[in-house]
Amino acid sequence: MPVPSAPAAPSSAERGRVWASLFVVWVLWSTSYLALGHLVTLLPPLLAVALRNALAAVALIGVAVLCRQPAPGRRQLLRPALVGLLLVGLGESLLSLGLQTASPGRSAVLYAAVPILTSVLLACSGQRLNRGQTAGAVLGVCGVALLNLDLLRPGQAGGPRGEGLVLASAVCAALAAVLATRAGRSPHRMPESALWAAGVQLLVGASVAGLGGLVRGEVWPGWPPLQAWAALAWLSLVLSAGGYAAYNHLQRVSGPLVAASYAYVNPPVALALAWLLTGEALDARELAAVAIVLAGVLTTVLAGRVNRP
Structure with missing residues (x-):
């Protein structure tokens, strides 16, 4: 019998695509908070x-249509619609x-x-956490509490704080991750096409956010201004569409x-x-x-690898 050959090493072009994808999710995605924070000063937050x-x-x-990827059936629309409701409609709205x-x-x-909250929610739904995931959850909770220690000081009351809304947004994102993970082989599983799944999620989330903006009385x-259109183009086309494509490429190629x-x-x-860019600085406690x-x-992320088959 012929001896099976070793797996071919990735080509330089493939390595270049991996590093380009890492640059997108490592660096470009990091600008989303600055861009979104700037956008909400120019446009109504939920309509944006x-x-x-x-x-x-x-x-x-x-x-997806140009690439002739199969469109999802009616049963496959429910799961991405719920994920889009949590991740975009509620999560991104609260973040904005x-x-x-x-x-x-x-x-x-x-x-x-978000990964820590996801592990905690999975544990609450009956999945056992290993020691690493438990330690990561404890560390994360302690770090978040230390970062927001000033919220417990006297005189900090008086309405919901922005940090609380950001944390609520992270909880929504974790719920969406649990919902997507638990799709399984049910009739309402996620669509086979990742592009269609993401498109449905974003479309449903956009509809919910727009409805929320109208309910809040936001007016376009x-x-x-040109700055608002530039921020919208960066957030939608580069960070959402391009970032999602890079993230899925890394999942498929690098794990x-x-x-x-x-x-x-x-x-x-x-x-x-x-x-x-803005001069924001942290003190020793915050660092x-x-x-x-x-x-x-x-x-948490490293320990989650242990439970994978």
Whole structure:
């Protein structure tokens, strides 16, 4: 019998695509907090979320049609619609509202708790966590508490804080991740085409955010300034459509561990960008909290690999 040959080493072109995808999810995704924080000063927050994700949905579905990817059936629309409701309709809307008062750097650190919250929610639904996941969850909770220690000081009351809205957004994102993970082989599983699944999610989320903006009485301010259109184009076409494509490429080629690495790379990059561009700085306590949160996220992501078949 012929001896089976060793797997071919990835070509230089494939390695280039992997590094390009990593640059998108590591660096470009880190700018989303700054861009969104700037956008909500120019446009109504929920209507901006609706327009951003509607544009991204049209782009993704258009690419799926051009690539002749199979459209999902009616039964396969329920799951991505629910995920889009949680992730975009509620999650991104709460994040936009929170960024009206919360700083982009702190928001990036708080949102990094999504893998930790996902592990906690999976444990609440009956899935057993290994020691690494439990340790990561404990570290993450301690780091988030330390980062927001100033909220417990006297005189900090008086309405919901932006950090609380960002944390609520992270909870919605974790619920969406659990819902997508538990799809299984049910009749309502996610569509086979990742582009169609993302397009449906973004379209449903955009509809919910737009409805929320109308309920809040948000009014579109005529013809927005050029800065608003630039931020919308960056958020919808580069970060949503392009970032999603890069993330799925990493999942398919490099595995989920590499793809999930954005969760602990984005916060320090976002903090560095916020310091360079807006002068946002952290004191010693906040820097220690950031380190604890990142350690918890890294521990959670690495420990999650143990439970995979």
